[in-house]
Amino acid sequence: MNESADWSLLTPDVMALAGRAARRIANGYEDRLTMEYDDAFQEAVLLLATKPAMVRECLADPELGLGVLYHRLVLDLTDLIKTQARRRARHTSYEAACERIGAGGL
Numbered sequence: 001m002n003e004s005a006d007w008s009l010l011t012p013d014v015m016a017l018a019g020r021a022a023r024r025i026a027n028g029y030e031d032r033l034t035m036e037y038d039d040a041f042q043e044a045v046l047l048l049a050t051k052p053a054m055v056r057e058c059l060a061d062p063e064l065g066l067g068v069l070y071h072r073l074v075l076d077l078t079d080l081i082k083t084q085a086r087r088r089a090r091h092t093s094y095e096a097a098c099e100r101i102g103a104g105g106l
Helices: 012-028 037-050 052-060 065-090 094-103
Strands: none
Touching: 012 037, 012 065, 037 052, 037 065, 052 065
16 A cells, blocks of 8 residues: 555544445454454454545545445455465464374473
8 A cells, every 4th residue: 555544534424434335344243253343353454544545536526426335445455355364374373283292292
């Protein structure tokens, strides 16, 4: 992200959109305990603030509007969750590491 954050774009309508996108993500991934609503909402707000060109484009064009902005935000959040899940899958938990050490005879 080369653009700097623009927090002024986070109007009440945009914040409500972030809440709806976060709810969709949290509900869609709750069975995998990947991201809770509060975390998803925070990520949504950060994405919107750090992608001001996308927000401005959607808000300026009535054919795009909040609907397209919502769709793009959900896609970005989904990509973020998948990336985080892949990273977590590559790491060994503390408990699993302790069990492995214990099984090795140390």
